[in-house]
Amino acid sequence: MTWWRYLVASMAGSALTMVLIKLNRTLAPRPNTIIQNYPSEAIFFPGPHLGSVPISDEQTRDVNDLSESLQRLVRHVNSARQSLDLCLFLLTSRPLADAVLNRLSRGVRVRLLIDDSSVDVSGSQVSRFRREGAFVRSKASAYLMHHKFCLVDDRKLLNGSLNWTMQGLMGNKENVMMTVEPTLVQAFRQEFERLWTEMESS
Amino acid sequence: MTWWRYLVASMAGSALTMVLIKLNRTLAPRPNTIIQNYPSEAIFFPGPHLGSVPISDEQTRDVNDLSESLQRLVRHVNSARQSLDLCLFLLTSRPLADAVLNRLSRGVRVRLLIDDSSVDVSGSQVSRFRREGAFVRSKASAYLMHHKFCLVDDRKLLNGSLNWTMQGLMGNKENVMMTVEPTLVQAFRQEFERLWTEMESS
Numbered sequence: 351m352t353w354w355r356y357l358v359a360s361m362a363g364s365a366l367t368m369v370l371i372k373l374n375r376t377l378a379p380r381p382n383t384i385i386q387n388y389p390s391e392a393i394f395f396p397g398p399h400l401g402s403v404p405i406s407d408e409q410t411r412d413v414n415d416l417s418e419s420l421q422r423l424v425r426h427v428n429s430a431r432q433s434l435d436l437c438l439f440l441l442t443s444r445p446l447a448d449a450v451l452n453r454l455s456r457g458v459r460v461r462l463l464i465d466d467s468s469v470d471v472s473g474s475q476v477s478r479f480r481r482e483g484a485f486v487r488s489k490a491s492a493y494l495m496h497h498k499f500c501l502v503d504d505r506k507l508l509n510g511s512l513n514w515t516m517q518g519l520m521g522n523k524e525n526v527m528m529t530v531e532p533t534l535v536q537a538f539r540q541e542f543e544r545l546w547t548e549m550e551s552s
Numbered sequence: 553m554t555w556w557r558y559l560v561a562s563m564a565g566s567a568l569t570m571v572l573i574k575l576n577r578t579l580a581p582r583p584n585t586i587i588q589n590y591p592s593e594a595i596f597f598p599g600p601h602l603g604s605v606p607i608s609d610e611q612t613r614d615v616n617d618l619s620e621s622l623q624r625l626v627r628h629v630n631s632a633r634q635s636l637d638l639c640l641f642l643l644t645s646r647p648l649a650d651a652v653l654n655r656l657s658r659g660v661r662v663r664l665l666i667d668d669s670s671v672d673v674s675g676s677q678v679s680r681f682r683r684e685g686a687f688v689r690s691k692a693s694a695y696l697m698h699h700k701f702c703l704v705d706d707r708k709l710l711n712g713s714l715n716w717t718m719q720g721l722m723g724n725k726e727n728v729m730m731t732v733e734p735t736l737v738q739a740f741r742q743e744f745e746r747l748w749t750e751m752e753s754s
Protein backbone atom coordinates (compact mmCIF):
# COMPACT_ATOMS: atom_id res chain seq x y z
CA MET A 351 0.00 0.00 0.00
CA THR A 352 2.34 2.71 -1.17
CA TRP A 353 -0.22 4.62 -3.27
CA TRP A 354 -0.65 7.27 -0.57
CA ARG A 355 3.09 7.93 -0.65
CA TYR A 356 2.82 8.77 -4.35
CA LEU A 357 -0.15 10.97 -3.55
CA VAL A 358 1.85 12.83 -0.90
CA ALA A 359 4.76 13.19 -3.32
CA SER A 360 2.51 14.61 -6.04
CA MET A 361 0.89 17.01 -3.57
CA ALA A 362 4.32 18.13 -2.44
CA GLY A 363 5.25 18.75 -6.06
CA SER A 364 2.05 20.72 -6.55
CA ALA A 365 2.63 22.79 -3.43
CA LEU A 366 6.22 23.51 -4.42
CA THR A 367 5.05 24.65 -7.87
CA MET A 368 2.53 27.04 -6.39
CA VAL A 369 5.12 28.43 -3.96
CA LEU A 370 7.56 28.96 -6.84
CA ILE A 371 4.93 30.70 -8.99
CA LYS A 372 4.01 32.97 -6.07
CA LEU A 373 7.68 33.65 -5.31
CA ASN A 374 8.38 34.51 -8.93
CA ARG A 375 5.52 37.00 -8.95
CA THR A 376 6.64 38.58 -5.70
CA LEU A 377 10.32 38.83 -6.54
CA ALA A 378 9.85 39.93 -10.15
CA PRO A 379 6.59 41.90 -10.23
CA ARG A 380 5.50 42.71 -13.74
CA PRO A 381 5.58 46.31 -14.80
CA ASN A 382 2.20 47.99 -14.59
CA THR A 383 0.32 46.38 -17.43
CA ILE A 384 -1.94 49.39 -17.82
CA ILE A 385 0.93 51.61 -18.75
CA GLN A 386 2.32 48.90 -20.99
CA ASN A 387 -0.91 48.30 -22.86
CA TYR A 388 -2.21 51.84 -23.01
CA PRO A 389 0.63 54.30 -23.30
CA SER A 390 -0.26 57.86 -22.49
CA GLU A 391 1.64 61.10 -22.48
CA ALA A 392 1.27 64.62 -21.18
CA ILE A 393 2.85 67.41 -23.20
CA PHE A 394 3.20 70.85 -21.66
CA PHE A 395 3.84 74.14 -23.42
CA PRO A 396 5.93 76.15 -23.75
CA GLY A 397 8.42 73.31 -23.95
CA PRO A 398 12.08 73.33 -23.03
CA HIS A 399 14.76 74.94 -25.20
CA LEU A 400 12.39 77.60 -26.39
CA GLY A 401 13.93 80.64 -24.79
CA SER A 402 12.55 83.97 -25.81
CA VAL A 403 12.16 83.40 -29.53
CA PRO A 404 9.73 85.93 -31.01
CA ILE A 405 6.36 84.43 -31.88
CA SER A 406 6.57 85.83 -35.40
CA ASP A 407 9.49 83.54 -36.18
CA GLU A 408 7.49 80.39 -35.67
CA GLN A 409 5.98 80.39 -39.14
CA THR A 410 9.31 80.43 -40.90
CA ARG A 411 11.29 77.99 -38.84
CA ASP A 412 11.89 74.34 -39.43
CA VAL A 413 10.02 72.05 -37.10
CA ASN A 414 13.29 70.70 -35.78
CA ASP A 415 14.13 74.13 -34.46
CA LEU A 416 10.92 74.36 -32.50
CA SER A 417 10.31 73.38 -28.94
CA GLU A 418 10.58 69.80 -27.78
CA SER A 419 6.86 69.88 -26.92
CA LEU A 420 5.87 70.82 -30.46
CA GLN A 421 8.16 68.14 -31.84
CA ARG A 422 6.42 65.56 -29.67
CA LEU A 423 3.02 66.73 -30.89
CA VAL A 424 4.16 66.67 -34.53
CA ARG A 425 5.48 63.15 -34.02
CA HIS A 426 1.98 62.00 -33.03
CA VAL A 427 0.50 63.64 -36.14
CA ASN A 428 3.19 61.95 -38.21
CA SER A 429 2.22 58.58 -36.82
CA ALA A 430 -1.08 58.65 -38.80
CA ARG A 431 -1.40 55.89 -41.39
CA GLN A 432 -5.13 55.97 -42.26
CA SER A 433 -6.88 59.03 -40.93
CA LEU A 434 -6.57 62.32 -39.09
CA ASP A 435 -9.76 63.81 -37.68
CA LEU A 436 -9.24 67.32 -36.34
CA CYS A 437 -11.81 69.21 -34.29
CA LEU A 438 -10.32 72.65 -33.68
CA PHE A 439 -11.29 76.10 -32.54
CA LEU A 440 -8.34 77.65 -34.37
CA LEU A 441 -5.81 76.47 -36.93
CA THR A 442 -3.08 78.96 -37.72
CA SER A 443 0.09 77.07 -36.82
CA ARG A 444 2.06 76.37 -39.96
CA PRO A 445 4.28 73.59 -38.55
CA LEU A 446 1.20 71.66 -37.42
CA ALA A 447 -0.65 72.30 -40.68
CA ASP A 448 2.45 71.19 -42.59
CA ALA A 449 2.59 67.95 -40.62
CA VAL A 450 -1.08 67.17 -41.29
CA LEU A 451 -0.90 68.00 -45.01
CA ASN A 452 2.26 65.97 -45.33
CA ARG A 453 0.32 62.96 -44.13
CA LEU A 454 -2.52 63.85 -46.50
CA SER A 455 -0.12 63.83 -49.45
CA ARG A 456 0.77 60.28 -48.48
CA GLY A 457 -2.78 59.04 -48.61
CA VAL A 458 -4.04 59.76 -45.09
CA ARG A 459 -7.66 60.96 -45.08
CA VAL A 460 -7.92 64.32 -43.33
CA ARG A 461 -11.16 65.74 -41.94
CA LEU A 462 -11.32 69.11 -40.20
CA LEU A 463 -14.14 70.49 -38.09
CA ILE A 464 -13.44 74.10 -37.29
CA ASP A 465 -15.16 76.98 -35.56
CA ASP A 466 -16.89 79.05 -38.19
CA SER A 467 -15.58 82.37 -36.90
CA SER A 468 -11.96 81.27 -37.18
CA VAL A 469 -12.01 80.00 -40.76
CA ASP A 470 -10.82 83.31 -42.16
CA VAL A 471 -8.73 84.74 -39.34
CA SER A 472 -5.26 86.00 -40.13
CA GLY A 473 -2.87 83.09 -40.67
CA SER A 474 -5.68 80.57 -40.99
CA GLN A 475 -4.61 77.37 -42.70
CA VAL A 476 -8.17 76.33 -43.58
CA SER A 477 -8.21 77.37 -47.22
CA ARG A 478 -4.88 75.61 -47.68
CA PHE A 479 -6.45 72.49 -46.18
CA ARG A 480 -9.36 72.71 -48.63
CA ARG A 481 -7.02 73.28 -51.57
CA GLU A 482 -4.88 70.29 -50.77
CA GLY A 483 -7.77 67.86 -50.43
CA ALA A 484 -8.81 67.83 -46.78
CA PHE A 485 -12.53 67.59 -45.98
CA VAL A 486 -13.54 70.71 -44.05
CA ARG A 487 -16.77 71.53 -42.28
CA SER A 488 -17.94 74.38 -40.07
CA LYS A 489 -21.22 75.96 -39.09
CA ALA A 490 -22.23 79.46 -38.14
CA SER A 491 -23.25 79.67 -34.47
CA ALA A 492 -23.68 82.15 -31.64
CA TYR A 493 -21.44 79.89 -29.57
CA LEU A 494 -17.94 78.60 -30.10
CA MET A 495 -16.84 75.24 -31.45
CA HIS A 496 -14.18 75.32 -28.75
CA HIS A 497 -12.75 71.80 -28.97
CA LYS A 498 -9.04 71.24 -29.59
CA PHE A 499 -8.75 67.55 -30.22
CA CYS A 500 -7.32 65.26 -32.85
CA LEU A 501 -7.94 61.58 -33.53
CA VAL A 502 -5.12 59.65 -35.16
CA ASP A 503 -6.18 56.48 -37.01
CA ASP A 504 -9.31 56.25 -34.79
CA ARG A 505 -6.96 54.90 -32.18
CA LYS A 506 -5.04 57.72 -30.57
CA LEU A 507 -6.55 60.83 -29.00
CA LEU A 508 -4.79 64.17 -28.59
CA ASN A 509 -6.73 66.64 -26.44
CA GLY A 510 -6.12 69.55 -24.10
CA SER A 511 -6.05 73.32 -23.82
CA LEU A 512 -3.81 73.97 -26.81
CA ASN A 513 -5.20 75.78 -29.82
CA TRP A 514 -3.23 75.02 -32.96
CA THR A 515 -1.94 78.58 -33.16
CA MET A 516 1.33 80.41 -33.00
CA GLN A 517 0.54 81.95 -29.62
CA GLY A 518 -0.60 78.64 -28.18
CA LEU A 519 2.61 76.95 -29.21
CA MET A 520 5.17 79.59 -28.48
CA GLY A 521 4.26 81.34 -25.30
CA ASN A 522 1.11 80.25 -23.54
CA LYS A 523 1.02 77.76 -20.72
CA GLU A 524 -0.83 74.88 -22.39
CA ASN A 525 -1.24 71.14 -22.34
CA VAL A 526 -1.97 68.27 -24.70
CA MET A 527 -2.78 64.81 -23.40
CA MET A 528 -2.24 61.75 -25.56
CA THR A 529 -4.13 58.58 -24.75
CA VAL A 530 -5.15 55.40 -26.55
CA GLU A 531 -7.51 54.36 -23.77
CA PRO A 532 -10.51 52.80 -25.56
CA THR A 533 -13.23 54.44 -23.43
CA LEU A 534 -11.95 57.92 -24.16
CA VAL A 535 -10.99 57.33 -27.79
CA GLN A 536 -14.40 55.82 -28.49
CA ALA A 537 -16.25 58.72 -26.84
CA PHE A 538 -14.35 61.31 -28.86
CA ARG A 539 -14.84 59.33 -32.08
CA GLN A 540 -18.57 59.36 -31.49
CA GLU A 541 -18.56 63.07 -30.73
CA PHE A 542 -16.55 63.79 -33.87
CA GLU A 543 -18.98 61.81 -36.05
CA ARG A 544 -21.95 63.47 -34.37
CA LEU A 545 -20.55 66.95 -35.02
CA TRP A 546 -19.47 65.97 -38.55
CA THR A 547 -23.06 65.00 -39.35
CA GLU A 548 -24.49 68.05 -37.59
CA MET A 549 -22.34 70.37 -39.65
CA GLU A 550 -23.00 68.62 -42.93
CA SER A 551 -26.08 70.67 -43.70
CA SER A 552 -24.35 74.01 -43.39
CA MET B 553 15.15 2.14 -5.43
CA THR B 554 11.74 3.78 -5.52
CA TRP B 555 12.90 7.42 -5.07
CA TRP B 556 12.51 8.13 -8.79
CA ARG B 557 8.88 6.99 -8.62
CA TYR B 558 8.21 9.65 -5.95
CA LEU B 559 10.02 12.18 -8.11
CA VAL B 560 7.81 11.29 -11.09
CA ALA B 561 4.72 11.51 -8.85
CA SER B 562 5.72 14.97 -7.57
CA MET B 563 6.44 16.14 -11.12
CA ALA B 564 3.05 14.86 -12.22
CA GLY B 565 1.44 16.81 -9.38
CA SER B 566 3.37 19.90 -10.40
CA ALA B 567 2.36 19.52 -14.06
CA LEU B 568 -1.27 18.98 -13.15
CA THR B 569 -1.23 22.14 -10.99
CA MET B 570 0.18 24.20 -13.83
CA VAL B 571 -2.40 22.81 -16.26
CA LEU B 572 -5.20 23.64 -13.81
CA ILE B 573 -3.92 27.19 -13.28
CA LYS B 574 -3.67 27.72 -17.04
CA LEU B 575 -7.11 26.21 -17.60
CA ASN B 576 -8.63 28.44 -14.94
CA ARG B 577 -7.17 31.53 -16.62
CA THR B 578 -8.38 30.44 -20.05
CA LEU B 579 -11.90 29.46 -19.04
CA ALA B 580 -12.50 32.41 -16.73
CA PRO B 581 -10.55 35.33 -18.22
CA ARG B 582 -10.54 38.37 -16.00
CA PRO B 583 -12.35 41.43 -17.24
CA ASN B 584 -10.08 44.09 -18.69
CA THR B 585 -8.27 45.30 -15.61
CA ILE B 586 -7.39 48.61 -17.20
CA ILE B 587 -10.95 49.73 -17.49
CA GLN B 588 -11.81 48.28 -14.12
CA ASN B 589 -8.93 49.82 -12.25
CA TYR B 590 -8.73 53.11 -14.04
CA PRO B 591 -12.17 54.43 -14.85
CA SER B 592 -12.29 57.29 -17.27
CA GLU B 593 -15.02 59.47 -18.64
CA ALA B 594 -15.58 61.95 -21.45
CA ILE B 595 -18.04 64.78 -20.81
CA PHE B 596 -19.25 66.86 -23.73
CA PHE B 597 -20.92 70.25 -23.64
CA PRO B 598 -23.54 71.49 -24.13
CA GLY B 599 -25.09 68.49 -22.48
CA PRO B 600 -28.57 67.06 -23.03
CA HIS B 601 -31.72 68.65 -21.60
CA LEU B 602 -30.30 72.11 -21.90
CA GLY B 603 -32.59 73.47 -24.55
CA SER B 604 -32.26 77.13 -25.35
CA VAL B 605 -32.01 78.50 -21.84
CA PRO B 606 -30.53 81.99 -21.86
CA ILE B 607 -26.94 82.10 -20.66
CA SER B 608 -27.76 84.82 -18.18
CA ASP B 609 -29.96 82.44 -16.24
CA GLU B 610 -27.12 80.10 -15.40
CA GLN B 611 -25.90 82.10 -12.44
CA THR B 612 -29.20 81.99 -10.61
CA ARG B 613 -30.26 78.44 -11.22
CA ASP B 614 -29.85 75.47 -8.96
CA VAL B 615 -27.23 73.00 -10.11
CA ASN B 616 -29.89 70.33 -10.45
CA ASP B 617 -31.57 72.38 -13.14
CA LEU B 618 -28.41 72.60 -15.19
CA SER B 619 -27.27 70.30 -17.95
CA GLU B 620 -26.43 66.70 -17.31
CA SER B 621 -22.84 67.42 -18.38
CA LEU B 622 -22.42 70.11 -15.75
CA GLN B 623 -23.94 67.84 -13.14
CA ARG B 624 -21.39 65.18 -13.99
CA LEU B 625 -18.56 67.69 -13.68
CA VAL B 626 -19.90 68.99 -10.36
CA ARG B 627 -20.12 65.42 -9.10
CA HIS B 628 -16.37 65.00 -9.69
CA VAL B 629 -15.66 68.23 -7.80
CA ASN B 630 -17.90 67.00 -4.99
CA SER B 631 -15.90 63.79 -4.74
CA ALA B 632 -12.93 65.70 -3.27
CA ARG B 633 -12.00 64.68 0.26
CA GLN B 634 -8.54 66.20 0.74
CA SER B 635 -7.65 68.67 -1.97
CA LEU B 636 -8.73 70.50 -5.10
CA ASP B 637 -5.99 72.01 -7.25
CA LEU B 638 -7.40 74.19 -10.02
CA CYS B 639 -5.35 75.57 -12.88
CA LEU B 640 -7.70 77.75 -14.90
CA PHE B 641 -7.67 80.42 -17.56
CA LEU B 642 -11.07 81.72 -16.44
CA LEU B 643 -13.34 81.18 -13.46
CA THR B 644 -16.72 82.87 -13.70
CA SER B 645 -19.14 79.96 -13.40
CA ARG B 646 -21.05 80.27 -10.17
CA PRO B 647 -22.28 76.65 -9.96
CA LEU B 648 -18.70 75.36 -10.31
CA ALA B 649 -17.36 77.94 -7.85
CA ASP B 650 -20.13 77.00 -5.43
CA ALA B 651 -19.21 73.33 -5.67
CA VAL B 652 -15.53 74.03 -4.98
CA LEU B 653 -16.20 76.39 -2.06
CA ASN B 654 -18.67 73.94 -0.60
CA ARG B 655 -15.86 71.39 -0.44
CA LEU B 656 -13.56 74.05 1.07
CA SER B 657 -16.08 74.72 3.83
CA ARG B 658 -15.84 71.04 4.70
CA GLY B 659 -12.09 71.04 5.11
CA VAL B 660 -10.86 70.38 1.58
CA ARG B 661 -7.73 72.42 0.76
CA VAL B 662 -8.32 74.51 -2.36
CA ARG B 663 -5.53 75.99 -4.47
CA LEU B 664 -6.22 78.07 -7.57
CA LEU B 665 -3.75 79.06 -10.26
CA ILE B 666 -5.40 81.53 -12.59
CA ASP B 667 -4.45 83.66 -15.56
CA ASP B 668 -3.55 87.10 -14.31
CA SER B 669 -5.67 88.93 -16.88
CA SER B 670 -8.83 87.09 -15.89
CA VAL B 671 -8.68 87.68 -12.13
CA ASP B 672 -10.87 90.78 -12.33
CA VAL B 673 -13.08 90.09 -15.34
CA SER B 674 -16.81 90.51 -14.98
CA GLY B 675 -18.31 87.65 -13.00
CA SER B 676 -14.92 86.46 -11.75
CA GLN B 677 -15.18 84.26 -8.68
CA VAL B 678 -11.53 84.80 -7.69
CA SER B 679 -12.04 87.37 -4.94
CA ARG B 680 -14.76 85.16 -3.48
CA PHE B 681 -12.27 82.27 -3.48
CA ARG B 682 -9.71 84.42 -1.63
CA ARG B 683 -12.30 85.60 0.87
CA GLU B 684 -13.45 82.11 1.71
CA GLY B 685 -9.97 80.73 2.32
CA ALA B 686 -8.71 79.31 -0.97
CA PHE B 687 -5.04 79.80 -1.83
CA VAL B 688 -4.83 81.81 -5.06
CA ARG B 689 -1.84 82.62 -7.22
CA SER B 690 -1.38 84.33 -10.56
CA LYS B 691 1.39 86.12 -12.38
CA ALA B 692 1.43 88.93 -14.93
CA SER B 693 2.61 87.71 -18.32
CA ALA B 694 2.52 88.62 -22.00
CA TYR B 695 1.18 85.13 -22.65
CA LEU B 696 -1.84 83.29 -21.33
CA MET B 697 -2.03 80.78 -18.53
CA HIS B 698 -4.41 78.84 -20.76
CA HIS B 699 -4.80 75.57 -18.84
CA LYS B 700 -8.22 74.33 -17.77
CA PHE B 701 -7.50 71.43 -15.49
CA CYS B 702 -8.40 70.31 -12.02
CA LEU B 703 -6.80 67.70 -9.77
CA VAL B 704 -9.08 66.04 -7.23
CA ASP B 705 -7.29 64.53 -4.21
CA ASP B 706 -4.08 64.21 -6.29
CA ARG B 707 -5.73 61.18 -7.82
CA LYS B 708 -8.26 62.26 -10.41
CA LEU B 709 -7.61 64.59 -13.34
CA LEU B 710 -10.21 66.70 -15.12
CA ASN B 711 -8.90 68.34 -18.29
CA GLY B 712 -10.13 69.54 -21.65
CA SER B 713 -11.27 72.55 -23.62
CA LEU B 714 -13.80 73.85 -21.13
CA ASN B 715 -13.21 77.16 -19.40
CA TRP B 716 -15.09 77.40 -16.12
CA THR B 717 -17.34 80.12 -17.47
CA MET B 718 -20.99 80.66 -18.23
CA GLN B 719 -20.42 80.61 -21.97
CA GLY B 720 -18.28 77.48 -21.82
CA LEU B 721 -20.95 75.63 -19.89
CA MET B 722 -24.10 76.80 -21.57
CA GLY B 723 -23.50 77.05 -25.27
CA ASN B 724 -20.05 76.22 -26.53
CA LYS B 725 -19.05 72.86 -27.89
CA GLU B 726 -16.60 71.75 -25.24
CA ASN B 727 -15.13 68.68 -23.59
CA VAL B 728 -13.78 67.55 -20.24
CA MET B 729 -11.93 64.29 -19.85
CA MET B 730 -11.74 62.55 -16.51
CA THR B 731 -8.96 60.05 -15.90
CA VAL B 732 -7.20 58.52 -12.91
CA GLU B 733 -4.44 57.04 -15.04
CA PRO B 734 -1.25 57.41 -12.96
CA THR B 735 1.02 58.57 -15.80
CA LEU B 736 -1.25 61.47 -16.66
CA VAL B 737 -2.26 62.39 -13.10
CA GLN B 738 1.37 62.40 -12.03
CA ALA B 739 2.43 64.60 -14.96
CA PHE B 740 -0.28 67.17 -14.22
CA ARG B 741 0.53 67.12 -10.51
CA GLN B 742 4.14 67.94 -11.30
CA GLU B 743 3.11 70.70 -13.70
CA PHE B 744 0.77 72.18 -11.09
CA GLU B 745 3.49 72.21 -8.44
CA ARG B 746 5.99 73.68 -10.89
CA LEU B 747 3.61 76.51 -11.80
CA TRP B 748 2.60 77.01 -8.16
CA THR B 749 6.25 77.58 -7.26
CA GLU B 750 6.87 79.73 -10.32
CA MET B 751 4.00 82.02 -9.41
CA GLU B 752 4.92 82.25 -5.76
CA SER B 753 7.22 85.18 -6.24
CA SER B 754 4.66 87.35 -7.95
